[in-house]
Amino acid sequence: MILHTVNTSPTQSNSLISCLRVAATNSSILLFEDGVYGAIDNIQTMNIWKNIPTNTVINNATNNDKESQVEASSIQYTTDKNSPLISVNCFVLKEDLKARGLTQKVIEFFTVVDYDGFVDLSLEHHTVQSWF
Numbered sequence: 001m002i003l004h005t006v007n008t009s010p011t012q013s014n015s016l017i018s019c020l021r022v023a024a025t026n027s028s029i030l031l032f033e034d035g036v037y038g039a040i041d042n043i044q045t046m047n048i049w050k051n052i053p054t055n056t057v058i059n060n061a062t063n064n065d066k067e068s069q070v071e072a073s074s075i076q077y078t079t080d081k082n083s084p085l086i087s088v089n090c091f092v093l094k095e096d097l098k099a100r101g102l103t104q105k106v107i108e109f110f111t112v113v114d115y116d117g118f119v120d121l122s123l124e125h126h127t128v129q130s131w132f
Contacts, residue, residue, distance in 0.1 A: 001026045001027060001028070001124070001125045001126055001127075002023075002024065002027045002028075002125055002126070002127045002128070002129050003027070003028050003029075003030060003121050003122060003124075003125035003127070003128045003129070004019045004023060004027060004028065004029045004030070004129050004131060005029075005030045005031075005032060005035075005128060005129070005130050005131065006019055006029065006030070006031050006032075006035040006038060006131045007031075007032055007033035007034060007035045007130070007131075007132065008033075008034055008035055008131070008132060009034040009035065009037040009038070010037060010038045010044075010045060010048050011037065011044065012034065013132070015035070015131035015132060016029075016031070016035065016038045016048060016131070017048060017051075018131060019129075019131045020048075020088075023088045025087055025088075026087065026088075027088045027089075028088060028089040028090070028091060028121060028125060029088055029089070029090050029091065030091045030092070030093065030113070030118065030121060031090075031091070031092045031093065031096075031110075032092070032093040032096050032118070033093075033096055034096075035096075036092050036093060036096045036097050036100060036102060037100075037102075039090070039092040039097075039102075039106050039107055039110045040102055040105045040106065040107070041105050041106065041107045041108075042105070045107070046107070049107070089111070090107075090109055090110045090111065091110065091111050091112075091113050091117070091121060092106060092110045092111075092112055092113070093112075093113060093114075093115070093118060094112045094113060094114045094117075095114065095115060097112065
């Protein structure tokens with residue numbers, strides 16, 4: 001399992017898009033610093049998520065009582081760990097959202113974590129890949 005960390009805004013670099021192209025099943029993506037703009041529910045950001053590879057599913061780690069697979073617009077997300085599709089977990093750092101005044105605007109399939117959660121994610125994954 002790989003934890004992909006993205007710290008640049010999707011409007012300033014292609015790091016998030018590049019990360020999404022190579023993310024494998026059971027990988028996680030953590031957005032922090034200016035990368036948190038990639039977790040904001042607006043047209044520009046949603047266009048990035050709508051163009052992820054068609055066999056990629058976003059896991060919704062916080063809402064296990066949703067249907068096992070849901071399609072929101074053209075974005076798929078799932079809580080089914082046995083899905084044959086490539087599935088990734090998406091996280092965003094709470095402190096960086098808060099510093100930018102964005103805490104109420106997060107896309108629904110992101111799990112908001114604090115610094116302790118960031119450390120836990122780092123320990124749970126075999127490799128951490130940073131995208132700049």
